[in-house]
Amino acid sequence: MKIEELKELGIDEKQLRILFALKDGPLSGPELEKVANLRQPEASRLLNSLKLKGYVRVLKEEKKFKMGAPRKIWTLTKPFDEILKEIVGKKLVELDRKLRIALSTLFELGEPASNVDPEIVKAIKDDVIVIELKKDGEGL
Numbered sequence: 498m499k500i501e502e503l504k505e506l507g508i509d510e511k512q513l514r515i516l517f518a519l520k521d522g523p524l525s526g527p528e529l530e531k532v533a534n535l536r537q538p539e540a541s542r543l544l545n546s547l548k549l550k551g552y553v554r555v556l557k558e559e560k561k562f563k564m565g566a567p568r569k570i571w572t573l574t575k576p577f578d579e580i581l582k583e584i585v586g587k588k589l590v591e592l593d594r595k596l597r598i599a600l601s602t603l604f605e606l607g608e609p610a611s612n613v614d615p616e617i618v619k620a621i622k623d624d625v626i627v628i629e630l631k632k633d634g635e636g637l
Contacts, residue, residue, distance in 0.1 A: 503581075506588045511535060512543055516552065516573070516580060523556050523572040544571060552580050 500517060504510045514533035518524060524532065530540045547553040554574050558567035573580060 503585070506585065506592070508584060508588055509543075511539065512547055515540070515543055515547060516577065519553065519571060519573050520577040523570050525559070525568050525570050527568070529571060552584075 500510060500513045503513055511533070514535070515529060518529055518532040526537070526540060526544070529535070529544070530537055533540065535543065544553060548555075551574055553571050556570045556572040558569050560567040
């Protein structure tokens with residue numbers, strides 16, 4: 498799955514760039530800034546946000562010089578695919594909730610959901626939604 502596809506789900510592109518950069522192994526803050534094409538304050542804010550979500554952590558801190566802050570080496574807290582599944586899963590729950598609200602509003606207004614797949618409407622009416630996650634990289 499590519500960043501552009503995930504971005505269409507409403508997942509933050511800049512956080513994705515950091516996660517994709519760390520996919521291949523630990524990186525320092527400056528290395529992450531370069532690979533993810535982010536400025537230092539933005540990278541720092543995003544890394545702290547990802548840390549609070551439990552997706553990244555500081556592997557170690559390196560002090561190159563006597564003065565100045567130590568350089569942090571960042572890594573993923575679990576395998577990249579596991580993190581991505583968790584993020585996409587949370588987004589699916591959010592999108593499902595929004596879809597239910599939208600369709601419920603249409604039904605209350607007596608509007609036919611003509612531009613919505615009838616199978617989706619039936620599934621929501623039956624309160625059953627099944628989403629198949631394909632492991633071969635296609636679909637979600």
